[in-house]
Amino acid sequence: MAKRHTDSSTARKSRGTGFTISGLLLVALAALTVFVIAPKLTQLPGDFTSTVTYDGESAQLDPATLQLGEPTTIDATRKVEVTKTDGSTAVIHSVSTANLPTGESVTDKTYAINRTDYQQVKGVDGVDDQAGGMVFSHVRHPSKKPFTIYDGTTDAAQKVTFVREETIKGRKAYYFEGESILPVKAEGTLETLQASVGKSMDTDGTVLPNDKVASFVSLIPGAKGDALRAAVAAAGPEIPANYISTNTTKIWIDAELGSPVKTGQDQTISLYADFGEKPYPLLDLNNLQLMADDASVARLADTAASNAFKISLVQTYVPIGLAVLGVLLLAAGAFVARPARKDDAVVEDRELVGSGR
Known part of the structure; x- marks a missing residue:
């Protein structure tokens, strides 16, 4: 028992x-x-790669009218891939290619970012300085506060501010927009502009003949015209040339993940005569308008939805x-x-x- x-x-x-x-x-x-x-799971994978394609238009300076000509249809791509990881740091390679009427324009950059919050990691050799601006993605669960995006043309961070909420392919997104007016600094782009202007001005493109600038300002009326003509008269035989980018950036970021689901820009590059105190715009040299195409937007939204589900799970x-x-x-x-x-x-x-x- x-x-x-x-x-x-x-x-x-x-x-x-x-x-x-x-x-x-x-x-x-x-x-x-x-x-x-x-x-x-929320870290940027070591084998990440993504390609976004864009549709748009480009207008170039018409020498006959000294105005921008009729825009022509163009396309562009941006490919981003992780080339190396070291703990919480990822090195990403970004190649943007625009097929313009004047030929192919390529911007090739390498950045070091944190694999979790995607912010710039400093002190990494062999990478470009993104000036603290976003080059890949915003943080997860982003706020509506302003932030900065790196602009390769001016090699500077451009501020964007919240405009409104939108739904992009079923995903809640925050639309941000910002404008910058800054000197062109991108290697290759600046040299191309200087070569083109220099050829028409009989200089190396870094300076402008005084008489050519005088012809531009001679027809400007009023006190502004008088001040410019006085500035030209007081200048030497050559006036420094500046190349200025006026760029409007448009970006829609996923409200949950912070990743871009749609991006676009409207950029005009202009020739300025530098009188010292304040440069004066003479000519618009070109305009570029790009927006991510529908196929890329749909794919980015689908990827965001899939990643959000996996993370929540x-x-x-x-x-x-x-x-x-x-x-x-x-x-x-x-x-x-x-x-x-x-x-x-x-x-x-x-x-x-x-x-x-």
Whole structure:
């Protein structure tokens, strides 16, 4: 009789221990998912690559009218890929190619960014300085506060501010816009502009003949014209030339992930005569308008939706499910392993005695 009680108690304890161990393992796995697996999932993958294509128009200076000519249809691409990772740092290679009426324009840049918040990482050799501006993505769960985007043409960070909320291909997005007016500094672009202007002005493009500038300002009326003509008259035979970019950046970022789902720009590059105190615009040399095409926008939105689902699954639903199941198993273990009640044992003894054994 005693052995029977002992065997029953041992079996209960064994089952209870099994439930308890399983419950503890599931709770530990839930914690592991939250603190180890989920953070790795939100990091920029080491094999990441993405290509966005753009449609747009470009207008060039018409020498006959000294105005921008009729715009022509163009296209462009931007390919971004991770070339190297080192812990929390990723080195990304960005190549933007625009097929313009004057030929192919390529901007080739390499940046170092944090794999989690995508901010600039300083002190990495062999990369371009993005001036603190965004080059890949905003942070997850972005606010509506202004932020900066790196502009390769001017090699500077351009401020953009929140305009409104929109729905892009089913994704809630924040639309930001900003304008900058800054000197052109991009290698290749500046040299091309100087060569083109220099050819028509019989200079190297870094300076403008005084008489050519005088012809531009001679027809400007009023006090402004008088001041400019006085400035030209006081200048030497050559006046420094500036090439200024007026750029409007448009970006829609996913309200949950912070990743761009649509981007565009409207940029005009103009020739300025530099009189020292304030440069004066002489000519618009070209205008470029680009917007991510529908196929790219749809793909970016689909990718954002897929990534958001995976992150929510790993950060929220899977850990909660594991934790709840773990707690239930712990409760079951405690219930099964509890000692048998004494009154149950007494009833069993009486039944045995009454049986005549």
